[in-house]
Amino acid sequence: MIKLGKEIKKEISDIKFYIYLFVALFLAIFTLFNAYIFWPRSAEEPVYQIKTQEVPIKEDTVALSTKIEKTPYFIYKDLVKNLYKTELAEVNPTQDILKLNNTEYTINVIPDRYDKDLLKQQIMNILGSDPEHYGVYFYDLDRDIEIGINDDVIFPPMSISKLPIAVLMLREVDKGNFSLDQQEVFDWGSTADPTNVLKTNYVGTSFAIRDYLRFLIIDSDNASIRKLENLMGGYLATNEKAKNELGVTHFFRDPHDVIAKDIGRVFRGIYDGSYLSKETNEYMLYLLQNTHFSLQDGIPVGVPEPYKSQIAHKTGQGSSNPGFIWEDAGIIFGEHSDYVLVIVNDFIDIPTARYKIQQISGLIWDTTQEI
8 A cells, every 4th residue: 555655646746747847848938939029120121212302402402392201301301401501390290391592492291111012912902813804003203112013914995095195185285286275177087986075966066176185084085086186197196106205105096005004104294294394284184183073983982082182083994895994093192192093904894893993092092191
């Protein structure tokens, strides 16, 4: 009996030993794991920039309006102080005023740069299981960030193909070859079916160039594109003009081809005024910012007021064998920064395309404007 008791006591002691050993090993592993997770690491420094317009560098030259990322803003303030011996006056957390020679200059602080790769993946998540049916081009005009998804793949542009024709006609106005008030008769050679405004009963009626441009962009009229093309020598001539003057490779009515990157290139040219004079560029923006109310259920849905009504965009929609197409593209003038967004597609149902465009638009607004 005594011997049996000693054996039981020894067995219990061995079990406790292994229990204690297991607990000790578990605590050690847990401690090492936490140390690995929470140990400070040297993060990769994002590349910030002072951009959009030139900062003051000599004499009394300063940008009328400068957009600067939040983190390097203190560098800019020191630069101004050392150069001009004056302080910036804070208006609010995102805007300062610089007074020089009795002139006030507005300095806007924009959000720091975001994770470009993460944003691209989030867009891909919205596109879902059929991303090959979409072409997306995004360009942050203030941070020089560019994202492309199938942006060099050819898609049908639908009514977005009216955009380069409007720009080319306004370039002809700048050259003095036409005037906005010049009257031109609507003829049989310019009729198109279907059309929104210039139906066949208007054949023989005279309209000003600015009327054709308004029908073209605001109402997305199909006959107006033919009329303006014919005035400039026909679609073959305008194809060459688009290549040579706008720098595009695929952005035409005939052949009806486009790549998202070329649409983005034209909108960027409108934004920075590189295609047109100041006056005609402002008119182009006016047209794009006043497209028909029925064409506002794409990109604008993802943008809050009052910025929604400032979007300069052109939609494209309709049927194309073997499916449907619904697209939107334009310039978004944001609360803190501006960007170009282009979303084209092919052969999908329109409600799905519209929903995805709205979701991508909202995602990009939230990403670019948060400060």
